Amino acid sequence: MKRNVLIVGAGGVAQVVAHKCAQNNDLFGDLHIASRTLSKCKMIIDSVNDKDAMKTPGVFEAHQVDAMDSGAVAELIRSTDATIVINVGSAFLNMTVMTACIETGAAYIDTAIHEDPAKICETPPWYANYEWKRREECEKAGVTAILGAGFDPGVVNAYAKLAADEYFDRIDEIDIIDINAGSHGQWFATNFDPEINFREFTGEVWSWQGSKWVSNKMFEIGKDWDLPVVGTQRAYMTGHDEVHSISQNLDVPNVRFWMGFGERYITVFTVLKNLGLLSEKPVVTAEGVEVVPLKVVKALLPDPASLAPEYTGKTCIGDIVKGEWQGAAREVFIYNVADHADAYAEVGSQGISYTAGVPAVAAAMLIATGEWDVKKMANIEELPPKPFLKQLDTLGLPTHIRDEKGDRLLSF
Amino acid sequence: MKRNVLIVGAGGVAQVVAHKCAQNNDLFGDLHIASRTLSKCKMIIDSVNDKDAMKTPGVFEAHQVDAMDSGAVAELIRSTDATIVINVGSAFLNMTVMTACIETGAAYIDTAIHEDPAKICETPPWYANYEWKRREECEKAGVTAILGAGFDPGVVNAYAKLAADEYFDRIDEIDIIDINAGSHGQWFATNFDPEINFREFTGEVWSWQGSKWVSNKMFEIGKDWDLPVVGTQRAYMTGHDEVHSISQNLDVPNVRFWMGFGERYITVFTVLKNLGLLSEKPVVTAEGVEVVPLKVVKALLPDPASLAPEYTGKTCIGDIVKGEWQGAAREVFIYNVADHADAYAEVGSQGISYTAGVPAVAAAMLIATGEWDVKKMANIEELPPKPFLKQLDTLGLPTHIRDEKGDRLLSF
Numbered sequence: 001m002k003r004n005v006l007i008v009g010a011g012g013v014a015q016v017v018a019h020k021c022a023q024n025n026d027l028f029g030d031l032h033i034a035s036r037t038l039s040k041c042k043m044i045i046d047s048v049n050d051k052d053a054m055k056t057p058g059v060f061e062a063h064q065v066d067a068m069d070s071g072a073v074a075e076l077i078r079s080t081d082a083t084i085v086i087n088v089g090s091a092f093l094n095m096t097v098m099t100a101c102i103e104t105g106a107a108y109i110d111t112a113i114h115e116d117p118a119k120i121c122e123t124p125p126w127y128a129n130y131e132w133k134r135r136e137e138c139e140k141a142g143v144t145a146i147l148g149a150g151f152d153p154g155v156v157n158a159y160a161k162l163a164a165d166e167y168f169d170r171i172d173e174i175d176i177i178d179i180n181a182g183s184h185g186q187w188f189a190t191n192f193d194p195e196i197n198f199r200e201f202t203g204e205v206w207s208w209q210g211s212k213w214v215s216n217k218m219f220e221i222g223k224d225w226d227l228p229v230v231g232t233q234r235a236y237m238t239g240h241d242e243v244h245s246i247s248q249n250l251d252v253p254n255v256r257f258w259m260g261f262g263e264r265y266i267t268v269f270t271v272l273k274n275l276g277l278l279s280e281k282p283v284v285t286a287e288g289v290e291v292v293p294l295k296v297v298k299a300l301l302p303d304p305a306s307l308a309p310e311y312t313g314k315t316c317i318g319d320i321v322k323g324e325w326q327g328a329a330r331e332v333f334i335y336n337v338a339d340h341a342d343a344y345a346e347v348g349s350q351g352i353s354y355t356a357g358v359p360a361v362a363a364a365m366l367i368a369t370g371e372w373d374v375k376k377m378a379n380i381e382e383l384p385p386k387p388f389l390k391q392l393d394t395l396g397l398p399t400h401i402r403d404e405k406g407d408r409l410l411s412f
Numbered sequence: 413m414k415r416n417v418l419i420v421g422a423g424g425v426a427q428v429v430a431h432k433c434a435q436n437n438d439l440f441g442d443l444h445i446a447s448r449t450l451s452k453c454k455m456i457i458d459s460v461n462d463k464d465a466m467k468t469p470g471v472f473e474a475h476q477v478d479a480m481d482s483g484a485v486a487e488l489i490r491s492t493d494a495t496i497v498i499n500v501g502s503a504f505l506n507m508t509v510m511t512a513c514i515e516t517g518a519a520y521i522d523t524a525i526h527e528d529p530a531k532i533c534e535t536p537p538w539y540a541n542y543e544w545k546r547r548e549e550c551e552k553a554g555v556t557a558i559l560g561a562g563f564d565p566g567v568v569n570a571y572a573k574l575a576a577d578e579y580f581d582r583i584d585e586i587d588i589i590d591i592n593a594g595s596h597g598q599w600f601a602t603n604f605d606p607e608i609n610f611r612e613f614t615g616e617v618w619s620w621q622g623s624k625w626v627s628n629k630m631f632e633i634g635k636d637w638d639l640p641v642v643g644t645q646r647a648y649m650t651g652h653d654e655v656h657s658i659s660q661n662l663d664v665p666n667v668r669f670w671m672g673f674g675e676r677y678i679t680v681f682t683v684l685k686n687l688g689l690l691s692e693k694p695v696v697t698a699e700g701v702e703v704v705p706l707k708v709v710k711a712l713l714p715d716p717a718s719l720a721p722e723y724t725g726k727t728c729i730g731d732i733v734k735g736e737w738q739g740a741a742r743e744v745f746i747y748n749v750a751d752h753a754d755a756y757a758e759v760g761s762q763g764i765s766y767t768a769g770v771p772a773v774a775a776a777m778l779i780a781t782g783e784w785d786v787k788k789m790a791n792i793e794e795l796p797p798k799p800f801l802k803q804l805d806t807l808g809l810p811t812h813i814r815d816e817k818g819d820r821l822l823s824f
Contacts, residue, residue: 187686271683274599276712285707295697296708300688 002029003368006082009089010040012305016357018044019347022053030059032080038064067093073100091115102141107367111150113241121203126244138377145377149363151355153242157380159334163321171252171323179260181230182313182340189302191352198278206239208247208255229337230316235260245379311340311350332403362391386412414441415780418494421501422452424717428769430456431759434465442471444492450476479505485512503527519779523562525653533615538656550789557789561775563767565654569792571746575733583735591672593642594725594752601714603764610690618651620659620667641749642728647672657791723752723762744815774803798824
């Protein structure tokens with residue numbers, strides 16, 4: 001069966017998704033991309049054509065849509081005959097796009113939890129705030145909805161499930177480490193939308209420890225991690241979607257998320273936050289202009305997409321898992337290393353977008369093959385990890401493991 | 413002769429000027445204060461009345477005026493019968509207020525060079541850019557115009573002139589040091605209008621060395637200074653009005669200005685500047701709001717006037733002068749130490765406003781007594797320093813000297 005794909009969003013991640021869908025369009029059918037700004041969609045299709053990325057001759061069309069309007073999205077799904085929707089637009093769109101999928105029967109994939117634009121930071125239990133409330137609705141409609149199918153959340157959830165299936169009898173701790181050891185050459189820039197980026201860190205930091213939610217302040221808990229390829233890197237505990245779903249679905253008592261930050265990021269973040277420049281609340285200038293400070297900061301920062309051509313270095317993202325195996329304590333690190341320049345050469349995006357976008361396409365491919373077409377809502381760790389990791393290997397994100405036997409590539 | 417005074421401006425310095433004029437109103441006549449915002453003028457008069465500051469019963473009236481309109485200022489000078497105008501409004505008003513004084517014959521006093529709102533930073537030769545172009549006009553009209561009669565510029569110019577008159581046969585170097593060792597208790601705040609404050613430091617740093625202008629970057633040249641009362645303090649070379657006039661009028665080959673900055677200030681300044689948040693050029697947010705980033709920063713920072721009640725600690729500002737005296741090398745430091753809490757107790761302002769405002773009133777008093785009523789334009793170092801320093805002593809800003817004989821109070 002021909003499965004037309006509709007990509008929602010036209011940022012850096014959407015660019016990666018478009019290229020990877022094109023490279024595998026024999027498995028899909030027609031490709032469509034839609035966002036608020038038609039020209040951005042067209043630029044992405046131009047980039048696909050420039051690289052001659054379509055595996056077989058086929059359709060790739062651009063559309064304008066207000067994805068906050070679920071009726072408009074449903075209409076577009078029908079008119080494009082799409083049966084797989086990959087939502088890589090803003091985090092504010094999940095609920096409206098999901099509604100359109102339930103209404104039309106199309107499969108739904110996203111890469112991050114839904115957020116309410118009016119809230120600075122969503123608090124745990126993250127998936128239970130919005131997505132999981134619609135589990136029954138999906139199941140009743142027979143709609144496949146795969147949540148958090150980026151790298152983190154996404155691939156790291158599959159790593160956790162793989163560890164539970166193959167490497168442990170009992171898991172005590174999962175530390176998810178996300179290090180970007182790359183350099184964009186700018187004095188300061190965020191790797192994705194500054195508004196979403198800063199919002200992640202302006203609230204409390206939540207972790208799952210001793211089977212309960214624990215709260216800390218941002219940059220309160222830092223730790224140096226000795227990692228393959230990128231070496232020793234300092235990362236800070238922060239909240240992240242998958243801490244919630246992994247702890248619940250795999251019943252692990254300690255799940256923490258650690259993100260690497262350089263001194264520059266911490267300094268800029270601290271100044272902006274303390275001065276009120278990360279605020280979502282409008283201020284009025286002496287001249288009477290009402291404006292949201294964070295929107296001004298966003299307007300001044302480099303467009304994350306513009307960083308890609310000069311980006312060098314590597315990312316290292318993975319799970320350090322501790323527990324018991326055949327009566328003995330065990331620790332493994334399951335991870336991927338991606339290269340910014342390689343990503344740019346292949347799909348015109350930097351490594352952060354690449355690692356987020358490729359897994360969503362892998363999920364779409366597994367829906368197309370039927371392996372993951374589960375006709376209900378699922379987080380990644382609820383699905384068989386091996387087909388996914390195998391697919392990722394072929395798509396450019398191989399899986400490595402470091403355990404008592406050393407450091408090696410895993411094949412599936 | 414009764415000399416009515418018109419104060420232009422209603423910020424922290426105007427508050428000090430108002431109190432000090434009130435405390436000496438027997439020497440003046442009626443007092444008037446005018447700014448764009450009438451309520452701010454009224455609040456200042458209320459504060460004068462609250463402290464029962466008027467030495468003798470008299471008039472103190474508030475007026476609304478757009479001081480960018482010289483005709484409106486001239487009209488107000490005539491209607492108030494003012495013969496001395498103390499301009500302590502924004503640095504953008506000098507030329508229009510001076511025009512009104514020339515037109516009406518009133519004496520003019522300011523505390524800083526004129527700035528063009530469209531320029532980020534005026535470059536040397538500062539006084540020659542605007543003020544000195546009108547020297548002949550003032551002389552022809554017989555108008556006394558005293559430029560830069562704050563602390564720095566102002567009192568430090570008088571210190572330089574005193575050094576030239578009494579302590580040196582030849583001056584080789586003058587280093588003007590401005591240290592605020594006080595604490596406002598906020599995470600970050602500027603001591604005066606953030607817009608003016610940051611603008612001072614966003615351009616190149618100009619100093620007069622080897623009888624020519626030398627350019628450096630901000631925070632490029634820092635030096636620790638061992639100072640009385642406040643101890644060792646790090647200060648950074650920066651441009652300042654008086655470097656120009658002192659070097660020209662006293663023919664000194666090396667004049668440098670050093671301002672003390674804490675680590676916090678430097679960090680915040682560096683982040684804001686590098687991100688473009690100190691820019692005067694409007695940006696447009698993704699939502700289409702056009703706004704000047706610096707105005708947003710200003711709207712978020714604490715109102716400098718609000719800092720006064722909690723301000724503690726001292727300022728130390730003065731001139732380190734090096735040269736020759738009776739055939740031998742000599743070095744002296746002529747300086748004042750002011751206390752933030754004392755300033756607040758007396759006039760309801762912090763020490764930075766106090767040291768800037770009191771000298772302007774001392775100058776007005778010397779115009780009223782005739783000692784400085786020179787009927788032409790003059791910078792402070794062109795006028796006899798002793799009457800000024802004597803007046804400052806009685807007004808709360810005594811002069812100290814540290815030389816080969818030790819550290820002591822000077823009396824005049």
